[in-house]
Structure formats: structure tokens, C-alpha cells
Amino acid sequence: MLPREKISSIYKSYSGEIFRYLIKLSGDRDSAEDLLQEVFEKFIVYTSEKEIQENKYRPFLYTTAHNLCVNHLIKQNRTHPANFDEMEDSLKTDDTYHELMVADELNKKIYSLMETMDAESRSIFIMHKEGGLNYDEIAENLSLSSRTVRRRIKNIMVRLYDGLKNEGFIS
């Protein structure tokens, strides 16, 4: 079992980016915090049973976050707010979140368009967009081929292109 200080240090290193990924995918701060806690609890349990190399900490955390969040969205059969203006209104008390989610109109529209896409593809795209993970890293995390990851990201980009064109972002 990893020492307490080690867990604390890993949390401090990765909780920010995993939380950022979870909040973008779940669209809900409370759920993202609960899921983040669950991710680290699973990490604690897993590392108490098996030894994993330090360079595998981040992939493990992303994989766990992906699985938990996608399952959460499926279980909840979640209907996200149809437009981000509603989400913006519902989050006015949370300035930080508000700033992140609606930092600019383009990103607001991108996330709004992504709401209609399936949770798994969205998760892959957010890992790439927000986490900066390349295709190979995502493929390794999710046990997919790089080609599949690239194709799924391409499919989302094609849909975003059409959506952004319809909304006048692209002429």
C-alpha cells in the first residue's frame, strides 16, 4: 500500500486535470467532485493490492475516471441542459465554474453541440481536447486502437464543423 504522503502528492499532482476532465464530461460540479473522490478511492484500493509503475498513475486515473463517468451518465440517463445558457444560469453562484464553462462563445457552442453525442465518444474527445492526451495515450487508457480513437475524434470534429457552420462560426 502506498504511503499516505505519496497518495497526497499524487492527488495534488493529478486531481486538477482529472477534475477538469470530469466536470467537462459530466457537466456538473457536484457529480465531478463525487466521481473524483471515487477515482482516488479506487486508486488507493488498487495500489494496495498491486504495484503499478509511477508512469502508469495518470493513465490509471484517466481510465478509471472515464469508466466511472460514462457509467454515471448512462445510469443517470442524463439529459444535459439543451443549451448552455440554462447551465450558465444554474451555475451563477459558482464563478469559477461559470468562467470555465462559458469562457468564450466558441467553447460554449462546442460543448453545447457535444451534448448530443454519446458519452464515450465525448469522453475521448475531452481527454484529447482538455487533457492534451494524444491518440496513443487515449488508446492505451481505454484499450482501443489508436485508429479507433482518431476516427472517433474525427467523427466528432465533422459534427462540430457542421454545427459550427450552421451557427455561423464558420462561413
Place this chain on the structure above:
Amino acid sequence: MKGHAKAKDLIGLIQGRSNARRASLIESHLSACPECRAAYEIMKKTVTPAKGKSIKPAGAVYTRVMAFYNSYATRKTTNGTMPGIVSTKPKFRFSYAMVIASGACAGILAVFIIWHPQYDTAPLQASRVTGHVSADRHTLQKGQQISPGVLLTSGENSKFSIIHGRIMKLIAGPHTRIAITRSHIDRKTGKVFFEMIIDKGSIIAVFDNAGNLEYTLKTPHGKISSSGSKIAMKVDPSQTRVMVKNGSANISATGGNSMNTEEGSGYSITSNEVTTTLEPSEDEDNNTLYDRTVNELIEEDDDDGVID
């Protein structure tokens, strides 16, 4: 490059999928076309992190995670999995294991005494193979016996026939995939059962309608069950088309209705519904489907088959 860059060009460039020549062509177009350049910049932004303050989870999450660590570490210690601590796990009870093992042996013995296999395998045979047809990982040979569980796949310009005596013959065309899932004879009644999954391609089949046979053909969209009929079937990704030449069958869609067929009628099965493609009186197209399939599949068919 003629006209504006297409979405796939821009995305290909961002993903690094375009070949060098194509990429240079698109890049030179982007430098000359402000509209496409703007679209390219927008698309690039779709895969760059959203701006805004870097947010962090509430401090309470950290507190809860560390509290979990403390409690989990304590539990691990109590359970004796930490080094130097004696385990308090329940011990293996040999007597319980003996009781369970004796029960299992008695059960197996009882099954052997009481049970007699009710079914025998009804052997299928490849009566004709043209081109390349595989049976699982091997090449299907003419005369080869086919047991349930085998996946038959025909390649381009290939076809094959399988028969069971003179009561069943199925001819499959190119790019057809069939999994034989059931092929057996009831020992008591002598009735023969066939079940196959056809997930793509075309077949024409004759199942004897003397009443001693039942078959089910499953496709991705539904299934066809009958106790004897002559049918032609084409399975493509969106639908299964069936034409029942002789006899009758029950056709059902996976997520929808079912209907009993009429001789000479054509049916279309999608995942949601079964529909009659044309009424029997107007079914020139259905017969065309059947005749065309027959012509495609049994032309120069000189094996022991019974299809006419």
C-alpha cells in the same frame, strides 16, 4: 485546389492524416483563402483546451479521499493483509468442502443414470464449393462435413451449397456469412432442427415441407421460422429481404411485429418491423428477386441438390 477546402481536408490537416502532397496543397490554399483559413483556425480551437481559470475541486474532496485512505489502511491492517499482522479471515473448513464435493458427485452420477441424450447431430455436408469459402479458419472443401458451431464465409465470386440428405439444401452467394448454430435430429420423433445466423449476403434454400423439419434463419434484423419452405433471402446492413416461393414461414423483426408469409410474397425485415414489399398479385419484383437469386446462385449447379 478548386473551390474551398472541405471539412475532411481541414480535419485531416489538423489530425495529421493528409499525405504530404495533399497537406501542402491545402496549406497553400489556406494561405491564399481567408475564409478557409478562418475555418481552419476555428476547427483547431475545437481541439485546444478551453480558456478560463484553471479550476480545482473543493478542498473537502481531498479531505474525504485522505479519510478514506486512513479508514482503508486501518481495515487492511485489521484484516491482516499488512505485513506482520495475523490474519483474522475465516479458516477453510475441510468438512464443508467434503459435503459440497459429495453433493456435486452425487448430482453428476444422477444425471448420468437418468439422462439419455435426446438429440443426435444432423450432419450437414458441403455439396459444392466455388471460389474461396472458409469454415472457421480453414478452407471449406467439397464433401466436408459441417458441424454446429462452424462459421462459413464466402469470398468474392465464391459460393457454396450445404445439404442434409435430400431434405435440406442451402446455396449461399458471394460475401455471405453463415453461422450454423443448431443442426440436430430428435431421437424420438426423427424431427430435424436447423438454426443458422446469416448476417450478410444472399442465400436460396429449400427445406423439405413433409412436416418433419423445423428451421430458423436469424439475421441482424429478425428471424424466419418454418417447418418447410423454399425461400430466397438477401441480407444487407439496413434490411433483410425475403421471398417465400413455396410453403409458409413466420417472419419477425427483432424489435417489432411478426407475420405469417404467403406463398409468392416478398418481405422486408428491418430491426423495427416486417413489411410486405408487394402483394402476391403484383409481385413481379418478388419473383424477380427470387429468380435473380436463383440464377445467381444455382447456375451450373450440378451437385446432388434438389432445388429447381
